[in-house]
Amino acid sequence: MNRQGVRWTAEQVLALAPDSASRDAGSRLGAAGPWSETGSGDEGAVWGLCESGDSRPYRTAVDLASPSGPAFTCTCPSRKLPCKHALGLLLLWADGDGDAVPRGQAPQWAGQWLEEMREEREERKSGADEASSAGKPSDPEAARRRAERRAERITAGVTELEQRLGDLVRGGLAAAEQAGYGMWEETAARMVDAQAPGLAARVRELGATVSSGPDWPSRLLEECALLHLLDQGWLHRERLPPALTATVRSRVGQTAAPEGPPVRDRWLVLAQYDTADPKLTTRRIWLYGTESDRTALLLSYGAAGRVPELALPVGTELDAELSAHPASPRCALGERFSPPEPSAVRPPGVTVTRAVARYGEALRDDPWLESVPVTLDHVVPTPDGDAWQLADATEDTALPLTPVALGRPGLWRLVALSGGAPVKVFGECGHRGFTPLTAWADGVGEAVALC
Incomplete structure (x- = not known):
């Protein structure tokens, strides 16, 4: 534990930098010039405002009191942790100049964050003590206060986001193209600060939509409308049905613990694929309960550049318990009663018409849903101009493949597996089309992963 009475050296601070560029940038910010309203507390807290490119300075704070390392x-x-501003603030404090970082009372924004960090530490410590002793429940009053504070921060972030969306529409979409991606990153960072990571992710998607190809203004306007709908859902969540309220909370980024008793089944591993950003690698694993006839999603995470720990081979079967999260197909993996084993089981499939209808029905409960998991029966991959589609062999319908699918080598594995004959395909069906993830040839044969 680091107390305020023990100053760090500059070398100790710079050892926290994620890369050499951050060390150089942090070193340049380790002087008083760009900083204002800096201060430090008695238990390892440092805070300050750093000049930014617009009228709002960056709010930066560091909590050095955590036994597991600084927060x-x-x-x-910036997506780097710590960012150059946090490094610069710590260097300013480590310099030992009392005038640059005086002792004092933390401002409201820093004090609130520091209090949340310490309550989280106490809760983790309490949880560990409970697990090792009698398993007493955590303090419900403290949990209620934390939930209220987070809801207030999300509401403030949503209100600010609504103002920015209004400014964008009034100023014209052409202004978004001129502003560049930095505007969207800055807005996303504000949503992260408001503890609404779901909103931050959707804001970054807006930034990626700008100048993304023909007719991008229409797509941008559509995404803005969906984001506005989500904002309004949060601001008026008390008026919504409970199920839709749970969906809104989930979409803004409020995660909920699994509910209800765990379900034991023999789970067929339908698909597994990774997506990555500069901070995190996310692994998605789709499962099908052979007895419960339900589809479930497992999520596993790894730090940037690291493979997530959980791995289940496609086409195997797992005897295990899953606990479902509310308002989502996501589940938590519980006790495993046997290792994954090869399986000849195949999930039941539907027609293209039924798959599209299933997505439409799901949108009634979640208007922000990108896709639903579905298995198509008797479809044939066929070219469609410069693209590809899955044509239903039993009816005169077809589903276009998404741009993501067209860029994967798995498309050619699917074409080779079919050879012009119908196949069974599991994937994700949404408003952009169908993304195939796994396929089975008619008759016997193992599952073929397409991602």
Whole structure:
């Protein structure tokens, strides 16, 4: 544990930098010039405002009291941890100049964050003590206060986002193209600071839509409308049905613990694929319960550049318990009663018409849903101009493949597996089309992963 009475050296601070560029940038910010309203507390807290490119300075704070290492917060758009502003603030404090970082009372924004960090530490410590002793429940009053504070921060972030969306529409979409991606990153960072990571992710998607190809203004306007709908859902969540309220909470980024008793089944591993950003690698594993006839999603995470720990081979079967999260197909993996084993089981399939209808029905409960998991029966991959589609062999319908699918080598594995004959395909069906993830040839044969 680091107390305020023990100053760090500059070398100790710079050892926290994620890369050499951050060390150089942090070193340049380790002087008083760009900083204002800096201060430090008695238990390892440092805070300050750093000049930014617009009228709002970046709010930066560091909590050095955590036994597991320093915690950082900053409203800048950087995805690095710690960012250059946190490094610069620590260097300013480590210099030992009392005038540059005087002792004092933390401002409201920093004090609130520091209090949340310490309550989380106490809760983790309490949880560990409970697990090792009698398993007493955590303090419900403390949990209620934390939930209220987070809801207030999300509401403030949503209100700010609504103002920015209004400014964008009034100023014209052409202004978004001129502003560049930095504007969206800065807005996303504000949503992260408001503890609404779901909103931050959707804001970054807006930034990626700008100048993304023909007719991008229409797509941008559609995404803005969906984001506005989500904002309004949060602001008026008390008026919504409970199920839709749970969906809104999930979409803004409020995760909920699994509900209800775990379900034991023999789970067929339908698909597994990874997506990555500069901070995190996310692994998605789709499962099908052979007895419960339900589809479930497992999520596993790894730090940037690291493979997530959980791995289940496609086409195997797992005897295990799953606990479902509310308002989502996501589940938590519980006790496993046997290792994954090869399986000849195949999930039941539907027609193209039924798959599209299933997605439409799901949108009634979740208007922001990108896709639903579905297995198509008797479809044939066929070219469609410069693209590809899955044509239903039993009816005169077809589903276009998504741009993501067209860029994967798995498309050619699917074409080779079919050879012009119908196949069974599991994937994700949404408003952009169908993304195939796994396929089976008619008759016997193992599952073929397409991603």
